[in-house]
Amino acid sequence: xxxxxxxxxxxxxxxxxxxxxxxxxxxxxxxxxxxxxxxxxxxxxxxxxxxxxxxxxxxxxxxxxxxxxxxxxxxxxxxxxxxxxxxxxxxxxxxxxxxxxxxxxxxxxxxxxxxxxxxxxxxxxxxxxxxxxxxxxxxxxxxxxxxxxxxxxxxxxxxxxxxxxxxxxxxxxxxxxxxxxxxxxxxxxxxxxxxxxxxxxxxxxxxxxxxxxxxxxxxxxxxxxxxxxxxxxxx
Amino acid sequence: xxxxxxxxxxxxxxxxxxxxxxxxxxxxxxxxxxxxxxxxxxxxxxxxxxxxxxxxxxxxxxxxxxxxxxxxxxxxxxxxxxxxxxxxxxxxxxxxxxxxxxxxxxxxxxxxxxxxxxxxxxxxxxxxxxxxxxxxxxxxxxxxxxxxxxxxxxxxxxxxxxxxxxxxxxxxxxxxxxxxxxxxxxxxxxxxxxxxxxxxxxxxxxxxxxxxxxxxxxxxxxxxxxxxxxxxxxxxxxxxxxxxxxxxxxx
Numbered sequence: 001x002x003x004x005x006x007x008x009x010x011x012x013x014x015x016x017x018x019x020x021x022x023x024x025x026x027x028x029x030x031x032x033x034x035x036x037x038x039x040x041x042x043x044x045x046x047x048x049x050x051x052x053x054x055x056x057x058x059x060x061x062x063x064x065x066x067x068x069x070x071x072x073x074x075x076x077x078x079x080x081x082x083x084x085x086x087x088x089x090x091x092x093x094x095x096x097x098x099x100x101x102x103x104x105x106x107x108x109x110x111x112x113x114x115x116x117x118x119x120x121x122x123x124x125x126x127x128x129x130x131x132x133x134x135x136x137x138x139x140x141x142x143x144x145x146x147x148x149x150x151x152x153x154x155x156x157x158x159x160x161x162x163x164x165x166x167x168x169x170x171x172x173x174x175x176x177x178x179x180x181x182x183x184x185x186x187x188x189x190x191x192x193x194x195x196x197x198x199x200x201x202x203x204x205x206x207x208x209x210x211x212x213x214x215x216x217x218x219x220x221x222x223x224x225x226x227x228x229x230x231x232x233x234x235x
Numbered sequence: 236x237x238x239x240x241x242x243x244x245x246x247x248x249x250x251x252x253x254x255x256x257x258x259x260x261x262x263x264x265x266x267x268x269x270x271x272x273x274x275x276x277x278x279x280x281x282x283x284x285x286x287x288x289x290x291x292x293x294x295x296x297x298x299x300x301x302x303x304x305x306x307x308x309x310x311x312x313x314x315x316x317x318x319x320x321x322x323x324x325x326x327x328x329x330x331x332x333x334x335x336x337x338x339x340x341x342x343x344x345x346x347x348x349x350x351x352x353x354x355x356x357x358x359x360x361x362x363x364x365x366x367x368x369x370x371x372x373x374x375x376x377x378x379x380x381x382x383x384x385x386x387x388x389x390x391x392x393x394x395x396x397x398x399x400x401x402x403x404x405x406x407x408x409x410x411x412x413x414x415x416x417x418x419x420x421x422x423x424x425x426x427x428x429x430x431x432x433x434x435x436x437x438x439x440x441x442x443x444x445x446x447x448x449x450x451x452x453x454x455x456x457x458x459x460x461x462x463x464x465x466x467x468x469x470x471x472x473x474x475x476x477x478x479x480x481x482x483x484x485x486x
Binding site for chain 1: 450
């Protein structure tokens with residue numbers, strides 16, 4: 001929505017370039033005028049969910065920027081921040097979908113625990129790759145049944161321009177993230193497909209076994225990747 | 236301005252593709268299947284075989300070369316190269332934006348191309364983005380989607396990777412309409428294709444390693460990502476994305 005903002009550091013565009021820019025600005029303004037008749041005020045839900053994402057982003061970026069703190073400690077800090085704002089129970093259930101009923105009470109508990117560890121291992125290792133990116137909240141949308149989607153965009157670095165949507169649901173404790181959708185790729189949907197194929201082959205037991213194997217291997221990898229150079233861990 | 240060599244240029248590539256495809260389908264008839272069939276992937280058995288072949292190709296050929304590239308070229312140079320490749324594809328994006336009745340995107344693409352090719356030194360730099368001109372990566376597969384043609388089942392192409400019948404046609408049409416084969420010899424246009432692929436791979440060494448490492452079933456993870464990503468690109472103009480009831484509500 002901020003296509004018209006030009007920073008002052010830019011040189012004044014000349015001739016054709018200026019014409020092109022004017023033409024584009026006009027066209028874009030016209031197009032967005034057609035697309036969104038009248039600016040819509042943010043609903044209370046949208047504002048609430050947006051505040052949660054905005055806080056979380058600020059806190060996460062603060063941890064990522066402070067490279068003086070050891071990796072292990074930063075991963076713990078991120079866990080605190082992120083899991084505080086994620087509803088892992090809902091996420092875990094949504095990932096299993098219909099298969100949730102096939103799990104006994106103990107298996108459910110075990111699965112939620114292992115899934116959490118699995119997420120930590122999958123994403124924790126990547127914090128070394130942080131390279132001064134910023135996150136901009138570009139929009140919000142209330143879904144028909146009350147969930148709110150907060151749309152964000154990554155600025156800078158290798159993922160410049162990547163769109164990341166957070167889906168939040170109102171819980172007793174406040175707005176909680178239940179899915180992260182990167183360029184249309186939903187985390188819940190992606191894990192659901194993977195886990196579905198495993199559960200239908202070997203039941204809940206096989207899924208739990210695979211998660212445990214991954215988690216055990218992931219923790220070993222944690223130590224080695226912290227020591228080795230970034231980029232050496234490929235293959 | 237009649238393009239020279241327009242007809243013969245892309246043909247050997249397609250011929251090679253067919254041969255490779257045939258060789259692989261013959262070689263993988265004993266590929267294992269795990270679990271029941273996913274409705275979006277009736278060809279899972281064949282696809283898993285091709286996927287395994289592609290993974291092998293990546294492991295033994297593509298990734299090692301990309302690693303060498305990563306070692307030699309600093310990341311900013313690689314990102315600049317990626318911009319150059321991206322810029323050279325804008326005419327295709329422009330054409331597809333028009334075919335999808337998106338005049339604003341088309342004009343933005345055209346403006347990007349003019350600005351980046353001139354001031355951006357043949358596209359190695361991207362001043363257009365600083366002018367607020369956004370990139371629109373419309374390809375012919377998306378165009379067909381916008382026209383209402385169904386994607387068809389998931390299909391893993393040898394060498395090219397995840398696709399479906401619609402996007403395969405799109406890929407073929409887009410490569411026919413690339414500017415390179417018209418003006419430069421085939422080996423040069425082939426090298427550009429390979430160069431772009433290697434450069435992309437080199438920029439994504441860590442990311443792909445992490446995905447491979449993290450996935451419980453990498454084949455399914457890639458399939459889901461491809462299908463969601465493409466669907467998202469095709470429906471980008473449509474505001475109401477409320478068809479995820481199944482995903483977020485279990486009742």
